[in-house]
Amino acid sequence: DQQVKQNSPSLSVQEGRISILNCDYTNSMFDYFLWYKKYPAEGPTFLISISSIKDKNEDGRFTVFLNKSAKHLSLHIVPSQPGDSAVYFCAASDIQGAQKLVFGQGTRLTINP
């Protein structure tokens, strides 16, 4: 039972354009959502998070949107840069209960020059 799903294993975007990564979840108890970026042979790096009381959070080039009714969140990266090429993981947590993170399978983003 995969509670957090990233349906696109890979995404290719031209440098300077917008990258949109998507994530769906099934557990309505999740109330905190995070995006991590991961390079090979390194640990996941925290990018941005959003609480379920918000529908948008922005940090520089990164914006996360949350649609609770659709149980869907997305990460927008504008403008995309070559250094953004990595695997991106969506994660969810029930902060009122155990705060463990439940991860999606990841999306490999490639930014083309």
Added chain:
Amino acid sequence: DSGVTQTPKHLITATGQRVTLRCSPRSGDLSVYWYQQSLDQGLQFLIQYYNGEERAKGNILERFSAQQFPDLHSELNLSSLELGDSALYFCASSVDGAGGQYEQYFGPGTRLTVT
């Protein structure tokens, strides 16, 4: 650099053996989490410790155990190792809600290869 350290970086051992992975959390973080990343399972939560006490358990095998010491570093012990235990093991730490922050910060991981 997340501030979370893990040792060793790589570990190669034989089936049936026992290993210990070590993690030091970020300064001030009381919670430590362990995750396993294998090729077919993605990142899976194993166990959480908060200020020395076990707080939550995930899909952790009975052959695996962990503890958190008074100085807040944590160790993950893996015994009777099998080929399928080969994976990346990550430690993460968090302030767990202090200041409304719930982000977990990950260490660089330990790559375990069981031969």
